[in-house]
Amino acid sequence: MKNLVEEKDGKLYYNGYCLVDLAKKFGTPLTITFLDIIKERILSLKEAFENAKKATNYSGDFIYLNANKANYGKDEIESAFIFADGLETSSFYDLVLSLKMYEKYPLFHDKLIVCNGLKQDDYLDAVVMAHNIGYNIITIIDDIYEYEYLKKKGPRLKIGLRVHLSSLYEPEVPDDRFGLMPEEIEYILNDVKNTNLVLNTVHYHQRGFDFEEEKFFKNFDIAFNYYIKARKMYDTVTYFDFGGGTPLPIEGGFDYEAYAKSILTHIQELCKNNNVAIPNLISENGKYSQKDSTVNIYKVVGTKNTGEYPWYIVDSSLLIALPEMYALGEPMLIKPINNLNEKMVKARLAGITCDCDDVYFDKSKGYFEIPDKDDDYIALLGTGSYQNSMNGKGGVHHCMLPEEKDVIIYYKNGVELVKVRKELQTIEDIYSILNIKH
Numbered sequence: 001m002k003n004l005v006e007e008k009d010g011k012l013y014y015n016g017y018c019l020v021d022l023a024k025k026f027g028t029p030l031t032i033t034f035l036d037i038i039k040e041r042i043l044s045l046k047e048a049f050e051n052a053k054k055a056t057n058y059s060g061d062f063i064y065l066n067a068n069k070a071n072y073g074k075d076e077i078e079s080a081f082i083f084a085d086g087l088e089t090s091s092f093y094d095l096v097l098s099l100k101m102y103e104k105y106p107l108f109h110d111k112l113i114v115c116n117g118l119k120q121d122d123y124l125d126a127v128v129m130a131h132n133i134g135y136n137i138i139t140i141i142d143d144i145y146e147y148e149y150l151k152k153k154g155p156r157l158k159i160g161l162r163v164h165l166s167s168l169y170e171p172e173v174p175d176d177r178f179g180l181m182p183e184e185i186e187y188i189l190n191d192v193k194n195t196n197l198v199l200n201t202v203h204y205h206q207r208g209f210d211f212e213e214e215k216f217f218k219n220f221d222i223a224f225n226y227y228i229k230a231r232k233m234y235d236t237v238t239y240f241d242f243g244g245g246t247p248l249p250i251e252g253g254f255d256y257e258a259y260a261k262s263i264l265t266h267i268q269e270l271c272k273n274n275n276v277a278i279p280n281l282i283s284e285n286g287k288y289s290q291k292d293s294t295v296n297i298y299k300v301v302g303t304k305n306t307g308e309y310p311w312y313i314v315d316s317s318l319l320i321a322l323p324e325m326y327a328l329g330e331p332m333l334i335k336p337i338n339n340l341n342e343k344m345v346k347a348r349l350a351g352i353t354c355d356c357d358d359v360y361f362d363k364s365k366g367y368f369e370i371p372d373k374d375d376d377y378i379a380l381l382g383t384g385s386y387q388n389s390m391n392g393k394g395g396v397h398h399c400m401l402p403e404e405k406d407v408i409i410y411y412k413n414g415v416e417l418v419k420v421r422k423e424l425q426t427i428e429d430i431y432s433i434l435n436i437k438h
Protein backbone atom coordinates (compact mmCIF):
# COMPACT_ATOMS: atom_id res chain seq x y z
CA MET A 1 0.00 0.00 0.00
CA LYS A 2 1.28 3.46 -0.95
CA ASN A 3 2.77 5.43 1.96
CA LEU A 4 0.60 8.55 2.09
CA VAL A 5 2.23 10.58 4.86
CA GLU A 6 5.63 12.27 4.47
CA GLU A 7 7.46 15.08 6.23
CA LYS A 8 9.65 17.52 4.24
CA ASP A 9 11.20 20.86 5.24
CA GLY A 10 9.11 21.11 8.38
CA LYS A 11 5.82 20.46 6.54
CA LEU A 12 3.53 17.46 6.35
CA TYR A 13 2.67 16.05 2.92
CA TYR A 14 -0.25 13.73 2.23
CA ASN A 15 -0.52 11.84 -1.04
CA GLY A 16 2.27 14.08 -2.34
CA TYR A 17 0.48 17.36 -1.45
CA CYS A 18 1.78 19.90 1.07
CA LEU A 19 -1.15 20.21 3.45
CA VAL A 20 -0.35 23.68 4.77
CA ASP A 21 -0.14 24.98 1.18
CA LEU A 22 -3.62 23.55 0.52
CA ALA A 23 -4.89 25.13 3.75
CA LYS A 24 -3.54 28.54 2.71
CA LYS A 25 -4.83 28.20 -0.84
CA PHE A 26 -8.41 27.23 0.06
CA GLY A 27 -8.76 28.52 3.62
CA THR A 28 -9.82 26.58 6.69
CA PRO A 29 -11.76 24.73 7.98
CA LEU A 30 -11.20 22.49 4.98
CA THR A 31 -11.95 18.95 3.81
CA ILE A 32 -9.90 17.62 0.91
CA THR A 33 -10.67 14.32 -0.83
CA PHE A 34 -8.12 12.71 -3.12
CA LEU A 35 -10.31 10.52 -5.31
CA ASP A 36 -7.36 8.65 -6.80
CA ILE A 37 -6.59 7.11 -3.42
CA ILE A 38 -9.89 5.21 -3.73
CA LYS A 39 -8.84 3.87 -7.13
CA GLU A 40 -5.37 2.99 -5.87
CA ARG A 41 -6.78 1.11 -2.87
CA ILE A 42 -9.14 -0.96 -5.00
CA LEU A 43 -6.58 -1.83 -7.64
CA SER A 44 -3.93 -2.72 -5.09
CA LEU A 45 -6.17 -5.14 -3.13
CA LYS A 46 -7.34 -6.73 -6.36
CA GLU A 47 -3.73 -7.12 -7.44
CA ALA A 48 -2.78 -8.64 -4.07
CA PHE A 49 -5.54 -11.24 -4.46
CA GLU A 50 -4.66 -11.88 -8.13
CA ASN A 51 -1.03 -12.53 -7.17
CA ALA A 52 -2.14 -14.72 -4.27
CA LYS A 53 -4.48 -16.65 -6.59
CA LYS A 54 -1.62 -17.36 -8.97
CA ALA A 55 0.72 -18.35 -6.15
CA THR A 56 -1.81 -20.74 -4.60
CA ASN A 57 -3.56 -21.94 -7.78
CA TYR A 58 -6.85 -20.76 -6.33
CA SER A 59 -9.53 -21.47 -8.91
CA GLY A 60 -12.26 -19.06 -7.73
CA ASP A 61 -12.60 -15.34 -8.46
CA PHE A 62 -11.93 -12.51 -6.04
CA ILE A 63 -14.74 -9.96 -6.21
CA TYR A 64 -14.18 -6.49 -4.76
CA LEU A 65 -17.31 -4.58 -3.77
CA ASN A 66 -17.44 -1.01 -2.52
CA ALA A 67 -19.48 -0.87 0.69
CA ASN A 68 -21.34 2.35 -0.04
CA LYS A 69 -22.26 2.97 3.60
CA ALA A 70 -18.73 4.17 4.29
CA ASN A 71 -19.23 7.29 2.20
CA TYR A 72 -22.32 8.35 0.25
CA GLY A 73 -20.48 11.11 -1.64
CA LYS A 74 -21.40 10.78 -5.32
CA ASP A 75 -17.80 11.28 -6.46
CA GLU A 76 -16.52 8.78 -3.92
CA ILE A 77 -18.99 6.06 -4.92
CA GLU A 78 -18.45 6.75 -8.61
CA SER A 79 -14.65 6.51 -8.22
CA ALA A 80 -15.10 3.19 -6.47
CA PHE A 81 -17.73 1.87 -8.87
CA ILE A 82 -15.52 2.34 -11.93
CA PHE A 83 -12.71 0.21 -10.50
CA ALA A 84 -14.53 -2.23 -8.20
CA ASP A 85 -16.45 -5.31 -9.31
CA GLY A 86 -19.69 -3.96 -7.90
CA LEU A 87 -21.46 -2.25 -5.03
CA GLU A 88 -22.74 -3.39 -1.66
CA THR A 89 -25.86 -1.65 -0.38
CA SER A 90 -27.34 -1.45 3.09
CA SER A 91 -30.75 0.17 2.64
CA PHE A 92 -33.50 0.90 0.12
CA TYR A 93 -32.07 4.41 -0.41
CA ASP A 94 -28.60 3.02 -0.93
CA LEU A 95 -29.93 0.62 -3.57
CA VAL A 96 -31.75 3.44 -5.38
CA LEU A 97 -28.53 5.48 -5.40
CA SER A 98 -26.56 2.47 -6.66
CA LEU A 99 -29.00 1.85 -9.49
CA LYS A 100 -28.49 5.45 -10.61
CA MET A 101 -24.78 4.71 -10.88
CA TYR A 102 -25.52 1.59 -12.97
CA GLU A 103 -27.80 3.65 -15.24
CA LYS A 104 -25.00 6.17 -15.75
CA TYR A 105 -22.55 3.44 -16.79
CA PRO A 106 -24.44 0.93 -18.99
CA LEU A 107 -21.09 -0.74 -19.80
CA PHE A 108 -20.93 -1.91 -16.18
CA HIS A 109 -24.44 -3.38 -16.25
CA ASP A 110 -23.16 -6.83 -15.20
CA LYS A 111 -21.21 -5.69 -12.15
CA LEU A 112 -22.54 -7.30 -9.01
CA ILE A 113 -24.92 -5.63 -6.51
CA VAL A 114 -25.08 -7.25 -3.07
CA CYS A 115 -27.89 -6.08 -0.78
CA ASN A 116 -27.31 -6.22 2.95
CA GLY A 117 -29.06 -4.82 5.99
CA LEU A 118 -32.46 -5.54 7.46
CA LYS A 119 -34.96 -5.24 4.63
CA GLN A 120 -38.46 -3.86 4.64
CA ASP A 121 -40.86 -4.13 1.72
CA ASP A 122 -39.57 -1.04 -0.16
CA TYR A 123 -36.03 -2.45 -0.22
CA LEU A 124 -37.21 -5.94 -1.21
CA ASP A 125 -39.46 -4.55 -3.97
CA ALA A 126 -36.54 -2.54 -5.34
CA VAL A 127 -34.42 -5.72 -5.41
CA VAL A 128 -37.12 -7.51 -7.42
CA MET A 129 -37.36 -4.55 -9.79
CA ALA A 130 -33.58 -4.47 -10.29
CA HIS A 131 -33.55 -8.23 -10.92
CA ASN A 132 -36.37 -7.92 -13.45
CA ILE A 133 -34.45 -5.21 -15.32
CA GLY A 134 -31.57 -7.69 -15.58
CA TYR A 135 -29.10 -6.53 -12.95
CA ASN A 136 -26.80 -9.07 -11.35
CA ILE A 137 -28.18 -8.70 -7.82
CA ILE A 138 -27.92 -10.89 -4.73
CA THR A 139 -30.10 -10.32 -1.65
CA ILE A 140 -28.36 -11.39 1.53
CA ILE A 141 -31.14 -12.68 3.75
CA ASP A 142 -30.78 -11.16 7.17
CA ASP A 143 -34.15 -12.14 8.55
CA ILE A 144 -36.72 -14.85 7.83
CA TYR A 145 -39.28 -12.19 6.89
CA GLU A 146 -37.17 -11.26 3.86
CA TYR A 147 -36.97 -14.87 2.75
CA GLU A 148 -40.73 -15.44 3.03
CA TYR A 149 -41.46 -12.15 1.22
CA LEU A 150 -39.15 -12.90 -1.70
CA LYS A 151 -40.42 -16.47 -1.96
CA LYS A 152 -43.86 -15.10 -2.74
CA LYS A 153 -42.54 -12.72 -5.41
CA GLY A 154 -41.85 -15.45 -7.92
CA PRO A 155 -38.77 -14.58 -9.98
CA ARG A 156 -35.51 -16.59 -9.84
CA LEU A 157 -33.91 -14.17 -7.42
CA LYS A 158 -30.41 -14.92 -6.17
CA ILE A 159 -30.14 -15.02 -2.42
CA GLY A 160 -27.45 -15.42 0.21
CA LEU A 161 -27.58 -16.37 3.87
CA ARG A 162 -26.08 -14.02 6.41
CA VAL A 163 -24.61 -16.06 9.22
CA HIS A 164 -25.13 -14.60 12.68
CA LEU A 165 -21.89 -14.40 14.65
CA SER A 166 -22.52 -14.74 18.29
CA SER A 167 -20.83 -15.01 21.63
CA LEU A 168 -23.12 -18.02 22.04
CA TYR A 169 -20.67 -19.97 19.89
CA GLU A 170 -17.39 -18.19 20.53
CA PRO A 171 -16.94 -16.22 23.77
CA GLU A 172 -14.56 -13.74 22.09
CA VAL A 173 -16.97 -12.88 19.29
CA PRO A 174 -18.89 -9.73 20.15
CA ASP A 175 -22.64 -10.19 19.84
CA ASP A 176 -23.88 -8.98 16.52
CA ARG A 177 -27.52 -8.16 15.89
CA PHE A 178 -27.44 -9.29 12.28
CA GLY A 179 -27.83 -12.58 10.53
CA LEU A 180 -29.72 -15.82 10.76
CA MET A 181 -29.67 -18.18 13.70
CA PRO A 182 -28.60 -21.81 13.06
CA GLU A 183 -32.20 -23.08 13.07
CA GLU A 184 -33.23 -20.37 10.60
CA ILE A 185 -30.40 -21.32 8.26
CA GLU A 186 -31.42 -24.95 8.58
CA TYR A 187 -35.01 -24.03 7.69
CA ILE A 188 -33.95 -22.10 4.56
CA LEU A 189 -31.52 -24.79 3.46
CA ASN A 190 -34.30 -27.36 3.56
CA ASP A 191 -37.01 -25.10 2.16
CA VAL A 192 -35.29 -23.23 -0.67
CA LYS A 193 -35.46 -26.16 -3.09
CA ASN A 194 -39.26 -25.80 -3.04
CA THR A 195 -39.09 -22.17 -4.15
CA ASN A 196 -38.04 -20.12 -7.16
CA LEU A 197 -35.18 -18.61 -5.21
CA VAL A 198 -31.59 -19.53 -6.07
CA LEU A 199 -29.28 -19.86 -3.10
CA ASN A 200 -25.83 -18.83 -4.30
CA THR A 201 -24.01 -17.12 -1.39
CA VAL A 202 -23.06 -17.61 2.21
CA HIS A 203 -22.17 -14.34 3.92
CA TYR A 204 -20.84 -13.04 7.20
CA HIS A 205 -19.42 -9.75 8.39
CA GLN A 206 -17.18 -8.99 11.29
CA ARG A 207 -15.98 -5.61 12.37
CA GLY A 208 -12.28 -5.13 12.02
CA PHE A 209 -9.59 -2.54 11.85
CA ASP A 210 -6.29 -3.90 12.99
CA PHE A 211 -6.00 -7.48 11.77
CA GLU A 212 -6.24 -10.06 14.54
CA GLU A 213 -5.48 -13.25 12.68
CA GLU A 214 -6.64 -15.82 15.22
CA LYS A 215 -9.96 -14.10 15.81
CA PHE A 216 -10.42 -13.51 12.10
CA PHE A 217 -10.10 -17.20 11.21
CA LYS A 218 -12.25 -18.29 14.15
CA ASN A 219 -15.16 -16.22 12.81
CA PHE A 220 -14.32 -17.13 9.25
CA ASP A 221 -14.58 -20.84 10.07
CA ILE A 222 -17.96 -20.48 11.79
CA ALA A 223 -19.37 -18.95 8.61
CA PHE A 224 -17.44 -21.15 6.22
CA ASN A 225 -18.91 -24.29 7.77
CA TYR A 226 -22.25 -23.04 6.50
CA TYR A 227 -20.78 -22.60 3.02
CA ILE A 228 -19.63 -26.24 3.17
CA LYS A 229 -23.03 -27.40 4.30
CA ALA A 230 -24.93 -25.30 1.74
CA ARG A 231 -22.60 -26.22 -1.12
CA LYS A 232 -23.04 -29.93 -0.37
CA MET A 233 -26.78 -29.45 -0.76
CA TYR A 234 -26.83 -27.02 -3.73
CA ASP A 235 -24.41 -26.67 -6.66
CA THR A 236 -25.75 -23.14 -7.09
CA VAL A 237 -23.87 -22.02 -3.96
CA THR A 238 -20.76 -20.59 -5.59
CA TYR A 239 -19.93 -17.50 -3.50
CA PHE A 240 -18.55 -17.00 -0.05
CA ASP A 241 -18.84 -13.36 1.03
CA PHE A 242 -16.66 -12.40 3.98
CA GLY A 243 -18.09 -8.91 4.39
CA GLY A 244 -16.08 -5.83 5.28
CA GLY A 245 -13.53 -5.07 7.95
CA THR A 246 -10.60 -5.36 5.55
CA PRO A 247 -7.54 -4.62 7.65
CA LEU A 248 -6.39 -1.03 7.66
CA PRO A 249 -3.56 -0.82 10.16
CA ILE A 250 -3.51 2.82 11.07
CA GLU A 251 0.16 3.51 10.43
CA GLY A 252 0.33 1.35 7.23
CA GLY A 253 2.87 -1.39 6.57
CA PHE A 254 0.51 -4.34 6.19
CA ASP A 255 1.31 -7.19 3.78
CA TYR A 256 -1.92 -7.59 1.77
CA GLU A 257 -0.53 -10.32 -0.45
CA ALA A 258 0.37 -12.46 2.56
CA TYR A 259 -3.11 -11.73 3.97
CA ALA A 260 -4.73 -12.80 0.69
CA LYS A 261 -2.60 -15.96 0.52
CA SER A 262 -3.48 -16.92 4.07
CA ILE A 263 -7.22 -16.65 3.26
CA LEU A 264 -6.99 -18.55 -0.02
CA THR A 265 -4.88 -21.39 1.37
CA HIS A 266 -7.19 -21.63 4.37
CA ILE A 267 -10.21 -22.00 2.08
CA GLN A 268 -8.40 -24.54 -0.12
CA GLU A 269 -7.63 -26.66 2.92
CA LEU A 270 -11.21 -26.49 4.25
CA CYS A 271 -12.64 -27.33 0.83
CA LYS A 272 -10.23 -30.23 0.31
CA ASN A 273 -10.93 -31.68 3.76
CA ASN A 274 -14.66 -31.46 3.15
CA ASN A 275 -14.65 -32.36 -0.51
CA VAL A 276 -16.49 -29.27 -1.75
CA ALA A 277 -15.77 -26.92 -4.65
CA ILE A 278 -13.75 -23.73 -4.12
CA PRO A 279 -16.02 -20.64 -3.88
CA ASN A 280 -15.66 -17.28 -5.54
CA LEU A 281 -14.79 -14.83 -2.78
CA ILE A 282 -16.65 -11.57 -2.24
CA SER A 283 -15.18 -8.79 -0.11
CA GLU A 284 -17.21 -5.67 0.84
CA ASN A 285 -14.83 -2.82 1.44
CA GLY A 286 -16.03 0.32 3.17
CA LYS A 287 -13.32 1.82 5.29
CA TYR A 288 -10.56 0.24 3.22
CA SER A 289 -11.89 1.90 0.03
CA GLN A 290 -12.77 5.30 1.44
CA LYS A 291 -11.21 6.23 4.76
CA ASP A 292 -7.78 7.43 3.70
CA SER A 293 -8.98 9.42 0.72
CA THR A 294 -9.95 12.41 2.89
CA VAL A 295 -8.16 14.78 5.26
CA ASN A 296 -9.54 17.68 7.30
CA ILE A 297 -7.38 20.71 7.97
CA TYR A 298 -7.86 23.30 10.70
CA LYS A 299 -6.00 26.38 11.86
CA VAL A 300 -5.13 27.06 15.46
CA VAL A 301 -6.96 30.31 16.21
CA GLY A 302 -6.22 30.83 19.87
CA THR A 303 -4.73 29.42 23.04
CA LYS A 304 -6.04 29.27 26.56
CA ASN A 305 -4.31 28.36 29.80
CA THR A 306 -6.50 26.59 32.31
CA GLY A 307 -4.42 23.65 33.44
CA GLU A 308 -1.13 21.85 33.26
CA TYR A 309 -0.97 22.12 29.45
CA PRO A 310 -2.34 24.99 27.35
CA TRP A 311 -5.33 24.48 25.08
CA TYR A 312 -4.72 25.10 21.38
CA ILE A 313 -8.09 25.95 19.88
CA VAL A 314 -8.85 25.11 16.24
CA ASP A 315 -11.33 26.86 13.93
CA SER A 316 -13.92 24.06 13.92
CA SER A 317 -14.94 21.08 15.98
CA LEU A 318 -12.94 17.90 16.47
CA LEU A 319 -16.02 16.28 17.98
CA ILE A 320 -18.01 16.87 14.79
CA ALA A 321 -15.16 15.91 12.50
CA LEU A 322 -14.36 12.61 14.20
CA PRO A 323 -17.60 10.95 15.33
CA GLU A 324 -15.99 7.52 15.06
CA MET A 325 -13.30 8.44 17.53
CA TYR A 326 -15.65 10.08 20.02
CA ALA A 327 -18.53 7.63 19.72
CA LEU A 328 -16.71 4.38 19.04
CA GLY A 329 -13.22 4.96 20.41
CA GLU A 330 -11.59 4.36 17.03
CA PRO A 331 -8.03 5.61 16.68
CA MET A 332 -7.44 8.46 14.21
CA LEU A 333 -4.31 10.24 13.05
CA ILE A 334 -4.16 13.87 14.15
CA LYS A 335 -1.00 15.77 13.31
CA PRO A 336 0.44 19.28 13.14
CA ILE A 337 1.29 20.02 9.50
CA ASN A 338 3.62 23.06 9.57
CA ASN A 339 6.46 24.49 11.67
CA LEU A 340 7.57 20.91 12.27
CA ASN A 341 11.24 21.88 12.61
CA GLU A 342 10.39 24.28 15.43
CA LYS A 343 10.46 23.57 19.18
CA MET A 344 7.43 21.52 20.25
CA VAL A 345 5.20 22.27 23.23
CA LYS A 346 3.00 19.98 25.23
CA ALA A 347 -0.55 21.16 24.74
CA ARG A 348 -4.10 19.90 24.27
CA LEU A 349 -6.33 20.53 21.29
CA ALA A 350 -9.84 21.88 21.57
CA GLY A 351 -12.56 22.61 19.05
CA ILE A 352 -14.33 25.94 19.04
CA THR A 353 -17.72 24.58 20.17
CA CYS A 354 -19.05 25.10 23.68
CA ASP A 355 -18.71 21.38 24.34
CA CYS A 356 -16.28 20.25 27.03
CA ASP A 357 -15.86 16.93 25.18
CA ASP A 358 -14.66 18.74 22.08
CA VAL A 359 -11.00 18.18 23.02
CA TYR A 360 -8.18 15.94 21.90
CA PHE A 361 -4.88 14.80 23.34
CA ASP A 362 -3.03 11.52 23.63
CA LYS A 363 -4.83 9.92 26.59
CA SER A 364 -1.80 7.89 27.64
CA LYS A 365 0.40 11.02 27.86
CA GLY A 366 -2.18 13.66 28.72
CA TYR A 367 -0.99 16.03 25.98
CA PHE A 368 -0.54 16.57 22.24
CA GLU A 369 2.73 17.87 20.85
CA ILE A 370 2.43 20.90 18.64
CA PRO A 371 4.97 23.49 17.37
CA ASP A 372 5.45 26.46 19.67
CA LYS A 373 4.32 29.01 17.05
CA ASP A 374 1.25 31.14 16.52
CA ASP A 375 0.44 30.08 12.94
CA ASP A 376 -0.02 26.35 13.47
CA TYR A 377 -2.33 24.18 11.41
CA ILE A 378 -3.36 20.61 12.20
CA ALA A 379 -4.79 17.83 10.03
CA LEU A 380 -7.04 14.89 10.74
CA LEU A 381 -5.87 12.16 8.38
CA GLY A 382 -8.28 9.54 7.09
CA THR A 383 -11.71 11.12 7.60
CA GLY A 384 -13.25 9.58 4.44
CA SER A 385 -15.35 6.83 5.99
CA TYR A 386 -18.54 7.02 8.01
CA GLN A 387 -17.92 10.63 9.18
CA ASN A 388 -20.27 12.12 6.60
CA SER A 389 -23.22 10.01 7.61
CA MET A 390 -22.44 10.07 11.33
CA ASN A 391 -21.95 13.82 11.54
CA GLY A 392 -24.87 14.69 9.30
CA LYS A 393 -23.02 16.25 6.36
CA GLY A 394 -24.99 19.10 4.87
CA GLY A 395 -26.86 19.68 8.11
CA VAL A 396 -26.71 22.01 11.08
CA HIS A 397 -23.82 21.20 13.36
CA HIS A 398 -22.90 21.68 16.99
CA CYS A 399 -23.01 25.39 17.98
CA MET A 400 -24.06 26.05 14.36
CA LEU A 401 -20.43 25.91 13.31
CA PRO A 402 -20.15 26.01 9.53
CA GLU A 403 -19.27 22.86 7.69
CA GLU A 404 -15.79 22.79 6.15
CA LYS A 405 -15.16 23.93 2.59
CA ASP A 406 -15.17 20.72 0.54
CA VAL A 407 -12.56 20.21 -2.20
CA ILE A 408 -11.77 17.22 -4.39
CA ILE A 409 -8.54 16.56 -6.24
CA TYR A 410 -8.14 13.89 -8.91
CA TYR A 411 -6.43 13.14 -12.19
CA LYS A 412 -8.11 12.70 -15.56
CA ASN A 413 -5.96 11.65 -18.53
CA GLY A 414 -2.90 12.62 -16.54
CA VAL A 415 -4.21 16.13 -15.81
CA GLU A 416 -4.76 17.26 -12.23
CA LEU A 417 -8.29 18.52 -11.60
CA VAL A 418 -9.22 20.46 -8.49
CA LYS A 419 -12.87 21.22 -7.75
CA VAL A 420 -14.53 23.05 -4.91
CA ARG A 421 -17.56 20.85 -4.26
CA LYS A 422 -18.96 23.13 -1.63
CA GLU A 423 -17.91 26.46 -0.17
CA LEU A 424 -17.74 26.92 3.57
CA GLN A 425 -21.29 26.68 4.87
CA THR A 426 -22.87 30.13 5.28
CA ILE A 427 -25.33 31.38 7.87
CA GLU A 428 -27.91 31.53 5.05
CA ASP A 429 -27.35 27.82 4.31
CA ILE A 430 -27.88 27.04 7.98
CA TYR A 431 -30.99 29.24 8.26
CA SER A 432 -32.48 27.62 5.21
CA ILE A 433 -32.08 24.14 6.74
CA LEU A 434 -33.68 25.43 9.94
CA ASN A 435 -36.41 27.11 7.91
CA ILE A 436 -35.59 30.48 9.47
CA LYS A 437 -36.44 33.52 7.37
CA HIS A 438 -34.34 36.65 7.85
Ligand SMILES: Cc1ncc(COP(=O)(O)O)c(C=O)c1O
Pocket: 067, 069, 070, 088, 116, 117, 205, 207, 208, 243, 244, 245, 246, 284, 285, 286, 287, 288
Ligand atom coordinates in the same frame (compact mmCIF):
# COMPACT_ATOMS: atom_id res chain seq x y z
C1 LIG B 1 -22.45 -6.16 5.89
C2 LIG B 1 -21.32 -5.18 5.87
N1 LIG B 1 -20.43 -5.25 4.87
C3 LIG B 1 -19.41 -4.36 4.78
C4 LIG B 1 -19.24 -3.37 5.72
C5 LIG B 1 -18.10 -2.42 5.58
O1 LIG B 1 -17.19 -2.62 6.60
P1 LIG B 1 -15.82 -1.81 6.61
O2 LIG B 1 -16.14 -0.40 6.51
O3 LIG B 1 -15.17 -2.20 7.88
O4 LIG B 1 -15.05 -2.30 5.42
C6 LIG B 1 -20.14 -3.27 6.79
C7 LIG B 1 -19.98 -2.23 7.80
O5 LIG B 1 -20.73 -2.04 8.72
C8 LIG B 1 -21.21 -4.20 6.86
O6 LIG B 1 -22.12 -4.14 7.85
